[in-house]
Amino acid sequence: MSLLDDEALWSSSVVANCAMNRERGLASYRRELGVSLPPASGVWVDLCCGSGKALAEAVRPGLAVVGVDLVDHHVPARDGLSFVVAPVDQWAPAGPVDLVTCVHGLHYLGDKLGLLTRVVSWLAPGGRFVANFDVLSVRRADGSPFGRALTKALRDNGFTHDNRRRLVGYEGSGVPRLPFVYLGADDRAGPNYTGQPAVHSCYEVLS
Numbered sequence: 548m549s550l551l552d553d554e555a556l557w558s559s560s561v562v563a564n565c566a567m568n569r570e571r572g573l574a575s576y577r578r579e580l581g582v583s584l585p586p587a588s589g590v591w592v593d594l595c596c597g598s599g600k601a602l603a604e605a606v607r608p609g610l611a612v613v614g615v616d617l618v619d620h621h622v623p624a625r626d627g628l629s630f631v632v633a634p635v636d637q638w639a640p641a642g643p644v645d646l647v648t649c650v651h652g653l654h655y656l657g658d659k660l661g662l663l664t665r666v667v668s669w670l671a672p673g674g675r676f677v678a679n680f681d682v683l684s685v686r687r688a689d690g691s692p693f694g695r696a697l698t699k700a701l702r703d704n705g706f707t708h709d710n711r712r713r714l715v716g717y718e719g720s721g722v723p724r725l726p727f728v729y730l731g732a733d734d735r736a737g738p739n740y741t742g743q744p745a746v747h748s749c750y751e752v753l754s
């Protein structure tokens with residue numbers, strides 16, 4: 548199987564296309580992630596934010612909301628709400644973050660596990676990360692899923708994983724080391740559980 552590097556993936560029609568739902572509002576974010584939103588104060592970073600509709604609904608005094616997306620098409624920024632147009636794979640916040648979310652964005656990334664570990668390094672003490680995550684999207688080079696080897700590695704490194712709701716999360720600070728080496732992405736994986744075409748991310752186990 549030939550695998551894509553990041554540059555090739557970002558220009559794939561699977562990663563940004565008009566059939567994607569980029570318009571979820573705050574109530575939909577709450578349902579998807581099962582968390583109380585918005586946080587009362589601090590810094591909230593939403594990765595793969597789409598239009599930023601949910602973020603615009605969350606703006607309030609004392610809260611700084613930052614949306615990051617590959618596509619430069621979002622609601623207007625204003626006091627308390629800013630946007631960064633960048634691949635999340637290459638972006639990092641300037642300071643500690645209290646809440647990091649990613650609603651149906653990990654499905655389109657190359658190095659999903661690399662992002663999980665980077666995100667944890669951004670969290671302020673007591674901070675939280677939560678994202679939709681399909682374990683079946685993480686594969687070996689031969690295309691087979693890692694199954695329990697992956698969920699065990701996540702839990703061993705302090706991540707929470709809700710298989711029924713397909714959520715991954717982390718609370719507090721830490722230095723997770725997931726023992727996988729990223730090989731590349733496959734944008735021909737077909738639809739995932741959402742019904743939309745998604746990206747498989749291929750790894751080998753670090754020996």
Ligand SMILES: C[S@@+](CC[C@H](N)C(=O)[O-])C[C@H]1O[C@@H](n2cnc3c(N)ncnc32)[C@H](O)[C@@H]1O
Nearest residue numbers: 569570571595596597616617618634635650655
């Ligand atoms: C299904 S949409 C979800 C948007 C938003 N979270 C929502 O629920 O309304 C996925 C988003 O991921 C973005 N995306 C895909 N790959 C990305 C990457 N490498 N870096 C940043 N954004 C990315 C797409 O541009 C798209 O806006």
